[in-house]
Amino acid sequence: MVNWYLHNGSVYRNQRIKQESVLILGGLIVAFGEAADEARQLFRGPIRDFDAGGQLISAGFIDLHTHLREPGFENKETIVSGTMAAVAGGFTTVCPMPNTNPTLDSLEVFDDLAKRIRNNAHCKVQPIAALTQGRQGTKTVDYKGFKARGVVLFSDDGDPLDENVAEEAFVGVGEVGGVLINHLEDKALIGKGFFYEQIPPESEYLMLKRDLELVRKTRCRYHVAHVSAWQTVELITKARAEGLPVTAEVTPHHLTLTYEDIKEPRGHFQMKPPLRTEKDRRALVEALNSGVIDIVATDHAPHGTEKEQGLFDGSPFGVTALETTFPALYTELVLKGTLSLERLLYSLTIAPGAILGVEAELKVGARADVAVLDLIQEKVITKELFQSKGTNSPFIGRTLQGWPSLTLVDGCPAYEYGCPAYEYGCPAYENAGEVYTC
Numbered sequence: 001m002v003n004w005y006l007h008n009g010s011v012y013r014n015q016r017i018k019q020e021s022v023l024i025l026g027g028l029i030v031a032f033g034e035a036a037d038e039a040r041q042l043f044r045g046p047i048r049d050f051d052a053g054g055q056l057i058s059a060g061f062i063d064l065h066t067h068l069r070e071p072g073f074e075n076k077e078t079i080v081s082g083t084m085a086a087v088a089g090g091f092t093t094v095c096p097m098p099n100t101n102p103t104l105d106s107l108e109v110f111d112d113l114a115k116r117i118r119n120n121a122h123c124k125v126q127p128i129a130a131l132t133q134g135r136q137g138t139k140t141v142d143y144k145g146f147k148a149r150g151v152v153l154f155s156d157d158g159d160p161l162d163e164n165v166a167e168e169a170f171v172g173v174g175e176v177g178g179v180l181i182n183h184l185e186d187k188a189l190i191g192k193g194f195f196y197e198q199i200p201p202e203s204e205y206l207m208l209k210r211d212l213e214l215v216r217k218t219r220c221r222y223h224v225a226h227v228s229a230w231q232t233v234e235l236i237t238k239a240r241a242e243g244l245p246v247t248a249e250v251t252p253h254h255l256t257l258t259y260e261d262i263k264e265p266r267g268h269f270q271m272k273p274p275l276r277t278e279k280d281r282r283a284l285v286e287a288l289n290s291g292v293i294d295i296v297a298t299d300h301a302p303h304g305t306e307k308e309q310g311l312f313d314g315s316p317f318g319v320t321a322l323e324t325t326f327p328a329l330y331t332e333l334v335l336k337g338t339l340s341l342e343r344l345l346y347s348l349t350i351a352p353g354a355i356l357g358v359e360a361e362l363k364v365g366a367r368a369d370v371a372v373l374d375l376i377q378e379k380v381i382t383k384e385l386f387q388s389k390g391t392n393s394p395f396i397g398r399t400l401q402g403w404p405s406l407t408l409v410d411g412c413p414a415y416e417y418g419c420p421a422y423e424y425g426c427p428a429y430e431n432a433g434e435v436y437t438c
Contacts, residue, residue, distance in 0.1 A: 002048055002413060005040045006372065009052025012059070012345045013362040022057055024368040027411030031364065048413075052372055055405060058345050059362050060092025060123075060369035062352040064153065065181075065225060065249060065297035066322065068094070068125070070116060072101025077302040077389050082322070083122040085300070085388035087415035089323040090348075090371035090404040093124040093358065094300075097157040098135065105130040105141045110149055122414050123407075124369070126356060128153040131169045131180065137162030140172050147176040152357055155181035155225070158272065158317075160207060167214055174220030179247075179355060181223045184208050184232070185272065194266075194311055196259050196274040201229035204273055208235050215244050223355065224248035226299050228273035230283035237292050247355055249297040250284050252325045253394055256332040257281070261394070267307030269394050271299070272317040285338055288347060295351045296344070298325050302390020320390035324381060326373065328395055330402035368411035377403045377417075 004024040011020050011032065022029060023036035023043075031039050040047070063086070069077035086094050098104035104113060104127055117125045129146045133139045135156040143154065154173050161169055161182045173180040184204045191198035208224065212235065215222045224236060227250050239246045253271065258278050262269040269275060287293040301318020326348070333339035353360020359367065378401045383391040407415040 002411060003043070003045060004368070004408065004411065005036070005047055005049050006052050006057055006370075007037070007049070009055045009057045009372065011057045011362065012342070015342060015346060015350070017056065017342060022362070022370075024370070024408070024411050027368050029362060029364055029366050029368050050372070050406065054374070054376060056373045056375055057362070058090075058371050058373060059349040059360050060371045060407060060409065061090045061326070061348040062093040062356060062358070062360055063091050063298050063300070063322065064095045064223070064295060064352050064355060066094045066096050066300040067099065067302065067318070068096040069302065070100065071113070076304060079116055079120040079125070080122070081387060081389045082300070082302070083120075083125065085322040085386065086123050087407040087409065088387045088404065090326055090373065090407055091123060091322060092369035092371070092407060092409050092414070093126060093356070094322075095126045095128050095153055095356070097128050097155060098130040099157040103130050103133075103135050104128070105133045105135070107142065107145050107149065110146065110151070114149075123409050126153070127151060128155050128181070130154070131156045131161060131173070132165060135159045137165055140165060140169055143172045143176045143178060147178060151178070153179050153181060153223070156183065158183050160185050160187065163210075166210070167218070170214045170218040170220040174218045177221070179221045179223050181225050182207070182211055183225060184211075194270045194274070194315060194317070195262065196276050199272065199274045201231055201276065201280070204229050205231040205235055208232055212239050212244065212246070215239070215246060219245060221245045222247075226251050226254065226273055226297070227284060227287070227293060228254050228276055228280060230280050233283045233287045233292060236287070240292060247295070248293045249295045250288055250293045251297060251299045252321060252328045253319060255281065255284055255288065255296070256328055257394060265308045266311055267309070267315060268319065268392050268396065270307070270311065270315060270317055271301070271319050285333065289339060289343060294347065294355070296325065296329065296347045297352070298322050300388070302388050303392045304389065305391065307392040318392070320386060320388050320393045322388060323386055324393060324395050324400060326404070327379070327400035327402045330375065331400045335401065368408050370406075370408040371404050372406040373402060374405040374417070375402045377401065377405070379403060
């Protein structure tokens, strides 16, 4: 495992940004600032001196809503390609949804997935289990068994929780201390189409009203996925004021785009929930600023080139997002003064970590899950840029600023910008004539 001395950079910790160094030994953070500088001088083992001049050192990002597609849809994404995209985007932990084949609805499927993750993942992966068997909304899964495997989050993802099984699911997840995530979409209110005209906000916020009644009744921890409408924000605000155990997420595309931004190929802007109005977008930004919405989640949903062929019956929803989340939000919100850098980092680290129940801050003794961010670097988004198999991004053609230059997972270099060894996984590094690897 590589030891690191990150110096000359700024560090985000204790919810503040200050100029200081970071010393990592044996995959653990051991010192900051002058203590790090002094300990580095005394250390005689192999170590990588990384000049982070002009860059920002943060805890690695955590994504509570992503799609790795494996097993079953490896033509769209795999654990390898998806986690390579994650670390290229500064993410050190991702939580994949269970809309796979087979669905993550049994301990046998979980054990197979856990083996795949151990063998192939470039970052930490915490799977989200299904709420019901086959995500069919009729019979609940073994919540206690999943919790014993370390699963915290439960969702049927794109299949809304059916009225007939909803209360049973809330009770069951609540009994194990888990978090229930429901896809808010009343399909009875959905028209035939792909954008906001056919997918009205009522389909989102009316189902949330139903779910909040169940939260009041069961006190189950509840997480609102991909908020898109101002009415949903109002309901979350009231629920939080009431003291209900409710958290919420918003995606980078809903924070930065509206339906007026849709252009060809339109499939790159086809997502659920859809892009809505400027009023909705502003409400989402304000809610993230105020803490009504806790976190940013990518809803990374990779698809292939079929999204470029024009819209068609069964055209898949979703956009590729892991690699562009930070630069998109830094460029469109932080640099334009509508969101502070500290709040953005909090929503990608500390806040999702609290929901998941994992360490997500830089502190002495913590595992070194770290993202080093070059806030000056600019890149033009092209399909060739992506490590993900998905190229369905609404940001293709745009110039975005602020990119990860280094991502460490438990101190292991999972990504370094410009390093040719990255494609092979955790690369070996040569320093002062010595070669060492994780």
